[in-house]
Amino acid sequence: MFILFFSLLFAEEPEPIVDEEVHLEINVDAHMDYEVYVAPVQYHIYNDSIEAKIPYDSVFMYTNRFAHMAKVKAGAIYEPVSMHGGIKVYNEDTIAYVWEGCNYKKDYRACSFRNNHYYLETHITVDENEVSISMSLYNPELQIVSSSMKTDKKVVKWIKQQEQIVNNSSRTNPLGSNRSCDDNSCTTVPVNSDVQDSTITKKKEELPLKWEMPPKLLSKMVHQASMGVWAGVKIN
Numbered sequence: 001m002f003i004l005f006f007s008l009l010f011a012e013e014p015e016p017i018v019d020e021e022v023h024l025e026i027n028v029d030a031h032m033d034y035e036v037y038v039a040p041v042q043y044h045i046y047n048d049s050i051e052a053k054i055p056y057d058s059v060f061m062y063t064n065r066f067a068h069m070a071k072v073k074a075g076a077i078y079e080p081v082s083m084h085g086g087i088k089v090y091n092e093d094t095i096a097y098v099w100e101g102c103n104y105k106k107d108y109r110a111c112s113f114r115n116n117h118y119y120l121e122t123h124i125t126v127d128e129n130e131v132s133i134s135m136s137l138y139n140p141e142l143q144i145v146s147s148s149m150k151t152d153k154k155v156v157k158w159i160k161q162q163e164q165i166v167n168n169s170s171r172t173n174p175l176g177s178n179r180s181c182d183d184n185s186c187t188t189v190p191v192n193s194d195v196q197d198s199t200i201t202k203k204k205e206e207l208p209l210k211w212e213m214p215p216k217l218l219s220k221m222v223h224q225a226s227m228g229v230w231a232g233v234k235i236n
Helices: 002-010 058-069 104-115 219-231
Strands: 034-038 042-045 071-074 077-080 087-090 118-126 130-138 144-153 155-159 164-168 171-181 186-195 198-202 209-213
Touching (some): 034 104, 130 219, 144 219
Antiparallel strands (some): 155 209, 164 198
């Protein structure tokens, strides 16, 4: 009996059963701001004799300048995007600092779709007769929400050749007179200068002259295209 009591006295009490809740911390990398990625300019050159290059960061610069023109739907009206936090603009040099884990240089469309932001594409096309720059803004669903295009065309003028005739008429030009006198009387003898006829003829050419001014990519075209694309942006 003593042995049994001793065993019960020093026996370990069973630990209470506690339901454990496992809390997993999930970090969601989401941006609530309006963002746009400015893709590198894509060139389509069909005539190498025409120079059509723009500064590396010109589209990025103009996007920063005009992105505030976008409108955001607020109820039944559209308000300036500046009233809703504005738009943050990135290019391939800055996007990696805010969106990690996606190679924008390899496939910026897939990265934009994955990270749920807008992207801007710029295409410059050059041929013998025309130079054009087009910009298109895509939403996160890869749909165009606004676009703009500016062009410069080759100028051709035909100069018609005409026959030219220059005539110099013959005439008498009195310059004065001489007075001659003898014992009984005096006489006046006129002094004249004669100009002979002359004709100069310049024959016309068989074909008119062709004057051409090749198309050019001007900085104002980049400015106007960028302003045009952002003036039409409406975010629902």
